[in-house]
Amino acid sequence: MKYPFTEADAKAVMANLPTLEAGECFLCDSTNNTVQKIRIGAKRTIHPDRKAPRVLVPGKAVSVEEAVNKLKASLEKKAMPASKAQTTEATSASPVVEGIVKDLRARNDALKEQISQIDTTLAAERAKTRSLLQLKSDLRKALQPLYEPMKKLFEWTEEVVAVAGSADSSRYEVWRTKLNKGENQMLNVFIAHKRLNGEQLRVAMGMNRETVRIYRGKLMRCGLVKKDGTEFILVEGV
16 A cells, blocks of 8 residues: 555555554555554563663563652652752842842831821821810800800990091080099090990990999080980080
């Protein structure tokens, strides 16, 4: 049969495969372009090393476990140089790795210290904030009783300031020598504001109620001031 096969040759080979005995096969020889049936003899060695094969002794039983153990030992022996080289490489690289690890640990410790300092600063700032809030609350409680009186005081002051214009002071010059210092001061207040109630007059004079009452009584007796309901009015054109 010639090689390469034709389709018919291939079918013929496939058909004859079941007829082959143990150890027989078809050999395709590309040199001579032929196909022939050959027989392969029994193997007489059982070792992977072709340079020193172990020869089978006829009639002697072979231990499969022993063969496997020897094969394993041979493979481990061949792998030892590579493993040794890897160990040497790892050993040479070890100082570099240790240096990197040491540097990273130092940086990590520094960051932990910075975080600790930041936490301490934040805690101090929070304590200050709480202290200021408490101070604000205490101050509000302390000033609350004064709020209503101060509110009335500011309202009265605004009413006094809101009075439009002032009187002509030259019309009252004749009275200056007839009045004492406090009475002249009250006359100036009435000239500036014209109309005030008792509390406004006290605030404007900056004196106690009794002193204000005495000065106001003198001005009323002189006809310079008159009462209009709850207020006291400057008499103009005197």
